[in-house]
Amino acid sequence: MRFKKIISVALALVVLLLSLLAFQMFQKTQLIMFDSISLNMPVESVEKVFGKPNEIVEETETGYHNPWHAKDPYLYKTGRLFYDYENFKWKGYSGRVTFTFSKSHRLQGASVYFPVASKAQQKEIFYQMTQDMKAEIEALPNFQSLKVDALTGDDIVGYRFKVKLKGQKRELWIDVYPTEYEDDDNPEINQYNIRIDQSRFD
Numbered sequence: 001m002r003f004k005k006i007i008s009v010a011l012a013l014v015v016l017l018l019s020l021l022a023f024q025m026f027q028k029t030q031l032i033m034f035d036s037i038s039l040n041m042p043v044e045s046v047e048k049v050f051g052k053p054n055e056i057v058e059e060t061e062t063g064y065h066n067p068w069h070a071k072d073p074y075l076y077k078t079g080r081l082f083y084d085y086e087n088f089k090w091k092g093y094s095g096r097v098t099f100t101f102s103k104s105h106r107l108q109g110a111s112v113y114f115p116v117a118s119k120a121q122q123k124e125i126f127y128q129m130t131q132d133m134k135a136e137i138e139a140l141p142n143f144q145s146l147k148v149d150a151l152t153g154d155d156i157v158g159y160r161f162k163v164k165l166k167g168q169k170r171e172l173w174i175d176v177y178p179t180e181y182e183d184d185d186n187p188e189i190n191q192y193n194i195r196i197d198q199s200r201f202d
Helices: 002-025 043-050 119-138
Strands: 055-066 071-090 093-101 107-116 143-151 158-165 171-181 191-201
Touching: 043 071, 043 093, 071 107, 107 119, 119 143, 119 158, 119 171, 119 191
Parallel strands: none
Antiparallel strands: 055 071, 071 093, 093 107, 107 191, 143 158, 158 171, 171 191
16 A cells, blocks of 8 residues: 555656656747747747748758768758748848747747948947847846857857746847858958847757
């Protein structure tokens, strides 16, 4: 009788633990810059807010029929989706956004690209955007704390905002950094952007 009671308690603890893990796995995290968009939302819910995307890209990877010798390559779909939307607006800036969905078609992250006219303008707007981002983060109703790290390496100079939200164990990471493409022979095709990536650190 006592043994059965111990087994029952153990099973109850296992069920509770699994429930907590499932809650953490499917817990939604509100994204900055987007009203009513949260990480872990199903693709259908994002479409209800943003509408149909301008483009949908299905991720593909290379596999091999003979993996030991990397022979006979072929492409296969991973199940991940990328939804691209043009004409996204935030704080008076216009750009495009790409939402990344997992194999189960739940929102994993978002990347926003804001084009600017020149490198000088990029530097000016980059500073202002980091200030706007900080203010918007601290205005979140469930904001708990914020740590800002510098991003350096591989020609990337920017900031990573590590956001802790009340009631959530995993941090929201927001990277803000300038990107550029320059062609010395054809300067008229030079491109300058400010990119903002959002994801949840597991």
